[in-house]
Amino acid sequence: MTVHTGPLPTRRLILQGAVTVALIGLGNLPFVPVHAAANDKYPEEAFKLKNEAEAIKALYGKTAEPSDKVKLDAPEIAENGGVVPMAVTTTLDKVTSISFFVAENPNALAASYKFPDGTIPAVANRLKMAKTSNVTAIVEADGKLYSATKEVKVTVGGCGG
């Protein structure tokens, strides 16, 4: 390899500087709290969190209160943790989002749905569950959070078990 002289070392210095700045920038990113959540962008950070309470906080920036107006329909026992059908319905008004959290999964947040005006606040989907766990459904209605929790027993793991 040839040794560069003249203007080139300067350019190299600048490039190194740019790389350093980029690295510092990236290194800082995970520590910046992002409460963008239930608005429009994909909530990358909330999906990465392991703990359920932290994931709820990252997604919504507040805590939920249990409510009998939120109905979580999930099986008592799931024979296959890879496919656990679940549905949420609610009688609450002004629902803007519904999310599913599985406490014992590697990442608690499973899914978050947004409900524009005119969409009926109910959703059915199928989740993976690593093991027996509490499942929490959170409904955001009129700016407040309401939740329903149910334990689902899993007899065969869904996440690489």
Added chain:
Amino acid sequence: MASSIRVRATSNGDVTEVQTLIQHPMDTGLVRDSKGETIPAHYIQELKFACNGKDVFVANWGTAISKDPYVKFSFKGAKKGDDLTISWTDNKGGSDQITAKIA
């Protein structure tokens, strides 16, 4: 190529019920293959339903959604024959889109 999205949207007077099935591996990034190597995460992050130029339902998904995801919801304000556009994007930049008529 056949679309990865299968959709059934049925109008029942005021309310349109939408059922969707998507073909996608939804790999979590935690599973090893037969050679003991980790299968990288590959999952749908965002799924959107738009009708008459307006988003009617948006799903943000993590890795805990089952393989070949299914989702069902209902909305108001559409009638028979309206177009419903469904699109998804995954964490590797993959995407697909389909437009279905409400029946």
